[in-house]
Amino acid sequence: MAEWRERAAPHVRLPGYERGAVTPKIAHFGVGNFFRVHAARYLDDCLHVPGQTDWGIIGIGVLDSPQSRAKAAAYADQDGLYTVTEYAPDGAATARVIGAMIDYLYAPDDPAAVVDTLAGPNIRIVSLTLTEGGYFQDQTTGTFDAAHPDIRADVQSTAPRTAFGMIVAALRRRRAGGVAPFTVLSCDNLRGNGDTARQAVVGYAAQIDPELARWIDAELSFPNSMVDRIAPSVTPAIRDRVNAATGLPDALPAIAETFSQWVVQDRFSAGRPRLDEVGVELRDDVALFEAVKGRILNASHMLLAYPAILAGHRLVHDAMADPRFPLLLRRFLQLDVLPFVQGPAGLALGTYIENTLERFGNPAVGDQLLRIAADGASKIPTFHARTTELLLHNGADPIREAFLLAAYRRSLRGVDEHGQRFDVTEPALNAADRDLLGGTDPLDALKATPFAALRLWEQPAFIDAYLAMVDSIDDEGIDAALRRT
Ligand SMILES: NC(=O)c1ccc[n+]([C@@H]2O[C@H](COP(=O)([O-])OP(=O)(O)OC[C@H]3O[C@@H](n4cnc5c(N)ncnc54)[C@H](O)[C@@H]3O)[C@@H](O)[C@H]2O)c1
Ligand SMILES: O=P(O)(O)OC[C@@H](O)[C@@H](O)[C@H](O)[C@H](O)CO
Incomplete structure (x- = not known):
């Protein structure tokens, strides 16, 4: 000392x-x-x-x-x-x-x-x-x-x-x-x-x-x-x-x-x-804070990370300076999260969302997209399963959740749209899951262990949206897929 x-x-x-x-x-x-x-x-x-x-x-x-x-x-x-x-x-x-x-x-x-x-x-x-x-x-x-x-x-x-x-x-x-x-x-x-x-x-x-x-x-x-x-x-x-x-x-x-x-x-x-x-x-009502934080902040992080990496970004604030990504997150938060999440008394969710997006945009922090993307197999279910369930249960459009899974699946190749390689860190995926996620049939990915509990292969609305997103990312690229979200 x-x-x-x-x-x-x-x-x-x-x-x-x-x-x-x-x-x-x-x-x-x-x-x-x-x-x-x-x-x-x-x-x-x-x-x-x-x-x-x-x-x-x-x-x-x-x-x-x-x-x-x-x-x-x-x-x-x-x-x-x-x-x-x-x-x-x-x-x-x-x-x-x-x-x-x-x-x-x-x-x-x-x-x-x-x-x-x-x-x-x-x-x-x-x-x-x-x-x-x-x-x-x-x-x-x-x-x-x-x-x-x-x-x-x-x-x-x-x-x-x-x-x-x-x-x-x-x-x-x-x-x-x-x-x-x-x-x-x-x-x-x-x-x-x-x-x-x-x-x-x-x-x-x-x-x-x-x-x-x-x-x-x-x-x-x-x-x-x-x-x-x-x-x-x-x-x-x-x-x-x-x-x-x-x-x-x-x-x-x-x-x-x-x-x-x-x-x-x-x-x-x-x-x-x-x-x-x-x-x-x-406080005793921690679950309400945790639901808000996990489904707004961490879920947005996951939804941002995979497509932004595929588009060539590596830092969170750079992705947030690309207008396509704040737009994606705003649509996700307004349409997919806000209608279905309850916050603790006194917490204004609109302000919480704005603060969260401002935090992501802080250039001095220089946060890394690859840090956020790591261990998606554990984190996507943690932060997105509830939102996906609620969207499907309420007959709402699951397009952005489908986009997330399609982008995640594509990111596992470890190469972005510009041919730049990046590290894929997925310690929780076993060999069978890697085969399902990396195989030629995109529907197999939905049966990989992290997503299996959601039984998305039984949800026609999800399958349609997901297959459209897989094709769009593969054939037209991230930019076109983003415009469909
Ligand atoms: N970094 C953030 O912004 C942040 C914010 C909120 C919460 N968290 C939570 O903190 C966790 C750690 O994040 P971090 O940024 O400190 O990561 P980190 O990689 O800097 O640290 C993780 C630590 O956990 C240890 N560890 C990993 N797996 C372990 C295991 N199975 N058993 C015992 N130790 C293990 C590692 O050795 C390391 O010391 C996250 O997974 C998240 O749950 C992180
Ligand atoms: O730390 P992880 O790996 O659980 O998740 C990545 C980020 O979403 C996370 O670290 C956030 O920065 C954090 O949760 C903010 O409080």
């Missing part, structure tokens, strides 16, 4: 609390860009509130990859410190150093140390950002996928490797030792993220000890939360630009827009920091 204090440019805000006095009551799995600019930033604010210095964070990495290993080494090198630079729509940037993460454990090197930490009475909250695909949810049934190879391997091992294996091993020890359980707090973009986390933790426990599973279900709280802040991927060029401005040698700087929102159910069975004093909204 002393070296960072000396080297930081004068405009960089530094932790105003005694970092050496901070103790950790929170353990977080998945210290990625989003956690670092969102929950960790709120918790860093909390540490500035008198009497809150016991709510520090221990970060935990579980993925066994060269990138994850390098990240663990960097956190060790810089004592868990990192910078967050926030960009306002007018381009103004503010930077601060976050000191809330006081330790980082890399599970592939020492899984027992993670379980020991989680089993200790000091930990009161275990929070998660594992991505949408990280909850072992069966895409067809929505239930916990106990047959997943990673879960099968963990259940049979004495040293579990998944977040859920480690959480349950620790809970078993807490229960045996008479230590009260912690709260599990999901911060992922999921429908009912707390409920989904409960399903995974209880579902995992049921595989090893049904009595333990019953205890977890009865004793643990899993608050649902709505999380919102755009955190782009940090490329080496962004890292160098940010570090040149902060004067700090940060291997892992994070960036974000200035907007931030966190709505959480106030259900923390083992206590919580004073989140309400740092801008977090503690």
